[in-house]
Amino acid sequence: xxxxxxxxxxxxEINGDGWLIVCNEDSDINSKFLLGVESHALHFIFVSTDxxxxxxxxxxxxxxxxxxxxxxxxxxxxxxxNTLKDLISKLKPIINRPKIALNFGENILDPDGTPxxxxxxxxxxFAIKKINPNTKFISAAPIIYGLRSQxxxxxxxxxxxVCKATIEILETIPNWVKVGMTExxxxxxxEYEYSKLGKPSFPAIIATGIHSxxxxxxxxxxxxxxxxxxxxxxxQIDEMCSDITWTFWIGNEPPxxxxxxxxxxxxxxxxxxxxxxxxxxxxxxAKECRKYLxxxxxxxxxxxxxxxxxSLGFEAHDIGSRIGWKVSEHHILKENMVYTNxxxxxxxxxxxxxxxxxxxxxxDKCEQVTSVSKEPIVI
Amino acid sequence: xxxxxxxxxxxxEINGDGWLIVCNEDSDINSKFLLGVESHALHFIFVSTDxxxxxxxxxxxxxxxxxxxxxxxxxxxxxxxNTLKDLISKLKPIINRPKIALNFGENILDPDGTPxxxxxxxxxxFAIKKINPNTKFISAAPIIYGLRSQxxxxxxxxxxxVCKATIEILETIPNWVKVGMTExxxxxxxEYEYSKLGKPSFPAIIATGIHSxxxxxxxxxxxxxxxxxxxxxxxQIDEMCSDITWTFWIGNEPPxxxxxxxxxxxxxxxxxxxxxxxxxxxxxxAKECRKYLxxxxxxxxxxxxxxxxxSLGFEAHDIGSRIGWKVSEHHILKENMVYTNxxxxxxxxxxxxxxxxxxxxxxDKCEQVTSVSKEPIVI
Numbered sequence: 001x002x003x004x005x006x007x008x009x010x011x012x013e014i015n016g017d018g019w020l021i022v023c024n025e026d027s028d029i030n031s032k033f034l035l036g037v038e039s040h041a042l043h044f045i046f047v048s049t050d051x052x053x054x055x056x057x058x059x060x061x062x063x064x065x066x067x068x069x070x071x072x073x074x075x076x077x078x079x080x081x082n083t084l085k086d087l088i089s090k091l092k093p094i095i096n097r098p099k100i101a102l103n104f105g106e107n108i109l110d111p112d113g114t115p116x117x118x119x120x121x122x123x124x125x126f127a128i129k130k131i132n133p134n135t136k137f138i139s140a141a142p143i144i145y146g147l148r149s150q151x152x153x154x155x156x157x158x159x160x161x162v163c164k165a166t167i168e169i170l171e172t173i174p175n176w177v178k179v180g181m182t183e184x185x186x187x188x189x190x191e192y193e194y195s196k197l198g199k200p201s202f203p204a205i206i207a208t209g210i211h212s213x214x215x216x217x218x219x220x221x222x223x224x225x226x227x228x229x230x231x232x233x234x235x236q237i238d239e240m241c242s243d244i245t246w247t248f249w250i251g252n253e254p255p256x257x258x259x260x261x262x263x264x265x266x267x268x269x270x271x272x273x274x275x276x277x278x279x280x281x282x283x284x285x286a287k288e289c290r291k292y293l294x295x296x297x298x299x300x301x302x303x304x305x306x307x308x309x310x311s312l313g314f315e316a317h318d319i320g321s322r323i324g325w326k327v328s329e330h331h332i333l334k335e336n337m338v339y340t341n342x343x344x345x346x347x348x349x350x351x352x353x354x355x356x357x358x359x360x361x362x363x364d365k366c367e368q369v370t371s372v373s374k375e376p377i378v379i
Numbered sequence: 380x381x382x383x384x385x386x387x388x389x390x391x392e393i394n395g396d397g398w399l400i401v402c403n404e405d406s407d408i409n410s411k412f413l414l415g416v417e418s419h420a421l422h423f424i425f426v427s428t429d430x431x432x433x434x435x436x437x438x439x440x441x442x443x444x445x446x447x448x449x450x451x452x453x454x455x456x457x458x459x460x461n462t463l464k465d466l467i468s469k470l471k472p473i474i475n476r477p478k479i480a481l482n483f484g485e486n487i488l489d490p491d492g493t494p495x496x497x498x499x500x501x502x503x504x505f506a507i508k509k510i511n512p513n514t515k516f517i518s519a520a521p522i523i524y525g526l527r528s529q530x531x532x533x534x535x536x537x538x539x540x541v542c543k544a545t546i547e548i549l550e551t552i553p554n555w556v557k558v559g560m561t562e563x564x565x566x567x568x569x570e571y572e573y574s575k576l577g578k579p580s581f582p583a584i585i586a587t588g589i590h591s592x593x594x595x596x597x598x599x600x601x602x603x604x605x606x607x608x609x610x611x612x613x614x615q616i617d618e619m620c621s622d623i624t625w626t627f628w629i630g631n632e633p634p635x636x637x638x639x640x641x642x643x644x645x646x647x648x649x650x651x652x653x654x655x656x657x658x659x660x661x662x663x664x665a666k667e668c669r670k671y672l673x674x675x676x677x678x679x680x681x682x683x684x685x686x687x688x689x690s691l692g693f694e695a696h697d698i699g700s701r702i703g704w705k706v707s708e709h710h711i712l713k714e715n716m717v718y719t720n721x722x723x724x725x726x727x728x729x730x731x732x733x734x735x736x737x738x739x740x741x742x743d744k745c746e747q748v749t750s751v752s753k754e755p756i757v758i
């Protein structure tokens with residue numbers, strides 16, 4: 001089954017007549033997921049329960065979309081439009097159905113809400129309601145979750161491939177990173193290598209010294225200095241993203257407190273791994289990881305102020321709940337979900353360390369598809 | 380006045396009590412515009428009419444945001460949160476005001492609507508309404524338009540700088556682009572150069588041969604072949620983006636039909652330039668450009684199937700109406716707006732040409748800040 005057919009199957013289960021995706025300026029990644037190509041201008045995709053799927057792009061993107069759908073064997077009619085008036089007249093009869101799923105999340109500030117489905121913008125929503133005032137609009141969360149949370153064997157193959165390729169690039173870092181290069185230069189070189197094979201799955205975080213204490217540091221023009229160098233980066237090839245963090249030490253022998261924290265994080269990550277298995281609540285790996293950090297004398301509430309992991313897939317932050325010690329117990333890991341395992345320790349006025357690997361949830365154990373170094377790599 | 384103060388001023392004019400920005404996974408670029416840093420996790424920014432501005436990030440991003448605001452001299456309190464429950468309890472008293480502006484567009488499918496303000500997602504909107512059921516929510520379109528459509532002298536300085544730097548990189552292309560490189564390799568090399576100075580302002584379009592007939596072609600692993608090579612690319616440094624398209628000929632002498640189309644497009648672009656002036660309706664430059672193409676024997680309706688230009692600024696597709704022959708006459712160019720001027724001609728089963736420059740709207744004439752070659756560059 002192709003993605004349109006899989007979506008159609010879920011639509012039937014939720015008694016919907018169609019799934020409408022509205023995408024403008026890349027506002028909804030589910031468009032690229034379905035079309036296999038990035039359409040930047042305002043366009044609509046209608047996956048129909050009756051199998052008569054439609055795509056409404058602007059004229060300048062129609063040819064490219066037709067070719068992409070054709071290459072994937074997807075049977076969807078591509079109807080291009082010229083003006084907004086033209087668009088409305090073509091869209092109206094297509095979506096004139098009793099019950100249509102749209103990409104909005106429900107109760108997104110509740111622990112059991114569906115924020116991962118929240119793509120549609122408010123203005124677009126009211127414009128669609130105005131076109132079809134009698135239609136009932138429901139959240140497409142079950143469709144998005146069904147299509148993207150548990151990965152297919154093809155997707156897992158892509159994941160192993162992109163992780164292997166990313167590691168091969170990361171392994172070259174000690175050969176070319178030097179004191180005095182800027183963080184941006186390191187990012188540029190890494191992303192140059194990615195771009196030859198695929199593309200960066202998110203802007204790389206290159207954090208030297210005190211910058212490593214900010215987990216989401218924005219890579220800057222600061223020069224690499226002796227001490228900590230944290231690199232959080234990933235690539236996308238085909239359908240899947242990698243997301244890996246390595247923390248290096250630049251210069252002479254690292255100090256004892258760095259080595260100690262590094263090794264403890266590595267062990268905490270190994271312990272968490274044991275709980276990345278199907279039917280385990282998402283909060284368990286995080287609790288076990290934090291318990292170990294505590295036992296080793298680290299004040300985890302103060303020093304480890306982010307979640308342990310997130311879903312990984314077509315996006316670096318993919319569909320489904322995070323792994324965190326405060327995540328509601330209703331969220332349960334399932335086979336073939338893919339997650340990061342990334343404990344960190346940060347001293348705000350000093351430095352931070354994060355070690356991040358990617359894992360596939362298995363029935364009895366996880367498959368770790370990346371592997372940070374057990375001992376700190378000294379450059 | 381800093382950006383918060385400018386927003387506060389517009390808020391007073393529209394009788395709003397505050398402007399609330401909700402941003403999750405980079406869903407609203409106005410967050411980065413205000414904070415000066417990319418905060419990826421769910422966060423809220425409240426620009427208050429009374430001057431007591433607040434930012435509510437997750438704990439892991441609070442330090443970085445505090446530093447960025449401090450470096451810009453912005454007086455806003457940063458209050459971090461831990462859990463969604465914690466977030467709601469901190470957000471509720473801050474936004475408990477009668478009238479709050481949110482980033483949603485109105486009548487986005489009408490020619491006079493405000494699609495450029497449409498950032499807020501549906502689920503987030505209803506979650507906020509639930510927190511404050513008595514608040515009246517209005518569109519923040521006037522604030523976004525006021526802050527970002529007409530550029531400041533500082534922004535225009537950044538624009539000239541980024542355009543100059545981009546051109547210097549594009550001028551090296553004939554030295555290293557060779558037949559047999561892939562499109563992705565060309566993109567990787569260009570973006571590598573950008574990343575050392577800033578970052579790509581959008582994923583470069585590298586289109587060889589027949590691919591150049593798709594104006595928004597997704598750069599692929601196809602090898603560069605003799606014939607047309609279309610490169611549409613740009614960089615962002617500081618506050619402004621460049622967006623430039625050069626069309627090359629690879630190999631021996633270009634054929635007469637290519638030279639003819641190239642020269643006609645260059646002339647059509649020059650003609651359009653004369654109308655990129657303040658108080659001119661947005662549709663005029665496009666009409667004059669198309670009139671000239673027609674006179675030269677090109678069926679513009681069939682061969683030039685996209686708009687002539689778009690607003691350029693903090694984003695490659697920035698705030699305000701496009702330049703197009705069907706754009707409503709209510710849209711008028713203003714001084715210090717920045718636009719692209721990018722006529723193209725495309726033969727779907729053959730190739731396409733697009734020539735794109737960036738211009739600043741002036742009182743009596745425009746300032747063109749980039750310059751495509753008058754004659755085709757042969758590599």
